Amino acid sequence: MTLLAARNVSRHFGGLRAVDGVTLTVERAQIHALIGTNGAGKSTLINLLCGEVAPSAGRVEMMGLDVTRWSQPRRARAGLGRTYQHTTIFPSFSVRENCRLAAQARLQRPWDWLTPAERCDTSTTAAEGALARTGLEPLADQVAGTLSHGAKRQLEIAMCLATAPQILLLDEPLAGMGSGETENMLALLADLKTSHTILLVEHDMDAVFRISDRITVLVNGRVLASGSPQAIRANAEVQEAYLGDATA
Template sequence: MTEAQAAAVPTFEARALYKRFGGLQATDGLSLALERGRVHALIGPNGAGKTTALAQLSGELRPDEGSIHLDGRDVTALDMPARARLGIARSFQITAVFESFTVRENVALAVQSRARHHFHFFGNAARDRRLTDTADAALEQVGLADAGGHRVAALAHGQKRQLEIAMALATEPQVLLLDEPMAGMGAAESEVVASLLERLRARYAVLLIEHDMDVVFRLADTLSVLVGGRLIASGPPGEVRDDPDVQAAYLQESF
């Protein structure tokens, strides 16, 4: 890392987040920084608090303590819709697309969230070029250019995951929070999404929660390991992999 980069304000930053559910300390002093053009991977065993952390970053959960900043602005008090409008997009671990819509309509809705004008009551959204052209461009990016007119129900699982990402991209975000984008995919489908992320990474600050270690080591610039709500290591992937604490706590099973 050059000095100039190190001094820059990170695009998206979480400072000392704490979240408790009853007797469980789900997030225990978590700090993270994401920078544009870099992929920050977050790994950890099941139940480590990855999804809870992501919920706080996206605004779905309010942390008990700590703060979250976008471009230096404190966004801790903003809820999920408000953060989404500022450019924090997320994908879901369990595919969450609109089943009765076509593929293009799904993405068009995401475009619309950026374009506003939701209280247009009479223009036909399906013939609105401002929506459909942008939607088609996002579909092209993720490799679903031909599927625009299909019903979502007709898509394969992997294609739905691609659609998830297309929807996140269509909101023109600065920050992408991806919750296991390869979950449930075969090797070929996984490869499609991995190379997609490789192409996209330059333009976004990416947080990647992922179980597939090959993908993590291929994409990540920074690797953080979450255990029991706490980061036990964070840094360049090679160093983190060799960290004895990490080996003990987690990676021994995976390697």
């Protein structure tokens, strides 16, 4: 079942076609990787899918609904979570407080913001569940700014999970990680796949080919190829445009 789709989506910035007629479908309980060189349009496409940027043409669908004109907060409330290339945690708050605030932000009742996050039972329950799922319970009371880089990236995903998403858009979740941190993150993503649908942008090709069920390659804002990791690795156009002989 398709949970997220771009249908002939384009985004132009003046004369620049950052995304040009892209069609992409993300299926339930899959990890779908989006790869391409810098400037290929990956982050712009993620921004279009999450509602941060409006398309110049085409439409975006979530769970069969046309959400093209929905705001980013409305898409988030409908089950779309997103992380960014650079960490977006609250560094002076504890790990637990970060997750509570993320959970509370999803609530549609404005009066809940008058209640401290630790007194909001709904937020507390969501935060504790997210910490358990990401393995951050032992660090729950640590100040977020003192975490290792890998743990900060885990915290971002925990904050995402605290908002109860069905779909996760992850922008370079492995960026800047050492080998041990990468392995921890890949194990987390494999576990999350059992309950969530994941679209990720990533430059670590070894990790992409290990973890993905499907890969889409963007070149100059257009889809060059989309298919299984085996099909992408064997695609001569992809090898020439992006992967090179090392992956042949």
